[in-house]
Amino acid sequence: MSYQLYYWTGIQGRGEFVRLALEEAKAAYVDVARQEGDEVMNTWLNGEHEGALPYAPPFLTSGRLVIAQVANILQYLAPRHGLIPESEAKRLYAHQLQLTIADLVAESHDVHHPVGAGLYYEDQKDEAKRRAKEFRESRIPKFLHFFENVVERNGGKHALREFTYADLSLFQVMSGLGYAFPKAMARQKLPLLRDLAKRVADRPNIAAYLASERRLPHSEDGIFRHYSELDA
Amino acid sequence: MSYQLYYWTGIQGRGEFVRLALEEAKAAYVDVARQEGDEVMNTWLNGEHEGALPYAPPFLTSGRLVIAQVANILQYLAPRHGLIPESEAKRLYAHQLQLTIADLVAESHDVHHPVGAGLYYEDQKDEAKRRAKEFRESRIPKFLHFFENVVERNGGKHALREFTYADLSLFQVMSGLGYAFPKAMARQKLPLLRDLAKRVADRPNIAAYLASERRLPHSEDGIFRHYSELDA
Incomplete structure (x- = not known):
């Protein structure tokens, strides 16, 4: 079964925390907006689907589950892919x-x-x-x-x-x-x-991901922006 | 078994989200800093105890568990006290x-x-x-x-x-x-x-709590502050 990840195209942003977990786990996922454009997220954000209503991207669908908020998504994924022990x-x-x-x-x-x-x-x-x-x-x-x-x-x-x-x-x-x-x-x-x-x-899976085109560069459209005047 | 809640005295703040859950559940808890003063939290924040290191209050201890971050605490408490269904x-x-x-x-x-x-x-x-x-x-x-x-x-x-x-x-x-x-x-x-x-x-337990001295008033020391110039 494949996950669908929904996040803004063009930036790492908050979606990157989810991507890193999916990539480390070699989980099957589709980065949906990168395939179909950001507009594809609107039907979810506008409430046209069953299930949880996301406030904002990123959100992940897994079967019928709709899971939003980075920490919530990671908490869901981690036990399923060996990224957290049982304790x-x-x-x-x-x-x-x-x-x-x-x-x-x-x-x-x-x-x-x-x-x-x-x-x-x-x-x-x-x-x-x-x-x-x-x-x-x-x-x-x-x-x-x-x-x-x-x-x-x-x-x-x-x-x-x-x-x-x-x-x-x-x-x-x-x-x-x-x-x-x-x-x-x-x-x-x-x-x-x-x-x-x-x-x-x-780590092999992360190194492969970082070297791939899927890993976008940091930029001044993202969360972590470099403005030299802010780094005096 | 009683929970120990650690949060700044004198304000509702983020701790209030945890208090409301504990009060609705009629769970036994000690609001530790209100008993012993804010300084009691320092040994936890300075890492002098075993277990998870909290970044900031509120945090809750439950037996040997140390749980920090409001949403994390609520997610821990809710299934134990009927505040969330099984699904x-x-x-x-x-x-x-x-x-x-x-x-x-x-x-x-x-x-x-x-x-x-x-x-x-x-x-x-x-x-x-x-x-x-x-x-x-x-x-x-x-x-x-x-x-x-x-x-x-x-x-x-x-x-x-x-x-x-x-x-x-x-x-x-x-x-x-x-x-x-x-x-x-x-x-x-x-x-x-x-x-x-x-x-x-x-709700009876919440009404009783809100009428008690345990519910502090909102104030300009808390998170939600009333400054008339900000509410034009």
């Missing part, structure tokens, strides 16, 4: 980490859109500079040193002592923030997270 | 709705702190006014009409056709936004959500 404590912990990553991703977006997602970056550049200063000096260190600490507590190699989908998501965060804030990131001492991200990138 | 589709849907509520809650906070949580409101008042305009005119309608639509699709009485913890969380969102943005909320046509919120408030 309830580990599943709760992985999900907590994924939700904390979601908070960091939302803040990474709001750095370039502090006044509102509906306005252009150019119309909120001054506010973005103020917010970026706090993001670089306070938020990036707080979040990433938390994750570094989690990895250290769990043996230094993985978020949770063995490989799980949380490692894939930490890789993606390191990739995105490294693209958007190369100077600020260079100042962070995060040996375990950097090593973890490198080992994720070297 | 996998319904559990995924309720969790999706809770995560969408979490996104709305985060935006409700950022309205008064668009430049950063580390700065005072007074130092970002102009930016807050700009962001509040978009929040009132675009974000509140988009989120709440989505939830209104969900209730309508599921029979008009509940988020999910029968009572679940998602109803409790929708009540809390309506309560908070109604406090913070009374004028903007009065302009929204949300008959089903308003009726749902009223019926949640009338």
Whole structure:
């Protein structure tokens, strides 16, 4: 059975966290909007299908299930594809980490859109500079040193002592923030997270994915955007 | 067995979503910081305990489990206390709705702190006014009409056709936004959500909770803050 993933074309965005899990698992999936265009998502968002109503992409269909919200999708996929062990404590912990990553991703977006997602970056550049200063000096260190600490507590190699989908998501965060804030990131001492991200990138299925055309480049249309004025 | 809830004293905040579930279930719990002071949370946040490391309050301990992130806590509690049916589709849907509520809650906070949580409101008042305009005119309608639509699709009485913890969380969102943005909320046509919120408030365990001293009032220290200049 194949999954259908629905996400905006042209960017990695939040959909990328789901793609990484599907690719690591070598799960059969169709990236539907990339095949048929973004409009294909409208019938779902407009409520023309049975089942759960998604608020926004990404969402995944699996048989008759409609599953929206990245962390919810990953929590659904992970036990079906060996991306999380049986332990309830580990599943709760992985999900907590994924939700904390979601908070960091939302803040990474709001750095370039502090006044509102509906306005252009150019119309909120001054506010973005103020917010970026706090993001670089306070938020990036707080979040990433938390994750570094989690990895250290769990043996230094993985978020949770063995490989799980949380490692894939930490890789993606390191990739995105490294693209958007190369100077600020260079100042962070995060040996375990950097090593973890490198080992994720070297996993055969992930390495194949990253080398494929399916992996789009980071860009200034995505969540993690590089504007040199925000990375002073 | 009793749960231990850890959350900042003095505000409803994100902890309130967990309290509502515990109160509806008449579950035994200790609101630990309210007994012992906010400092009691530090040993957890500093990593001095076994188990999952929370990034921030609220977190809940249940036996040896440490569970952080509101949606994660609710997803753990709900099946144990009859706040969600057995159906996998319904559990995924309720969790999706809770995560969408979490996104709305985060935006409700950022309205008064668009430049950063580390700065005072007074130092970002102009930016807050700009962001509040978009929040009132675009974000509140988009989120709440989505939830209104969900209730309508599921029979008009509940988020999910029968009572679940998602109803409790929708009540809390309506309560908070109604406090913070009374004028903007009065302009929204949300008959089903308003009726749902009223019926949640009338549930015996919730009514008793809301009338108790355990339910703190909304205030300008919380997430949902009323500043008249942001509710033009």
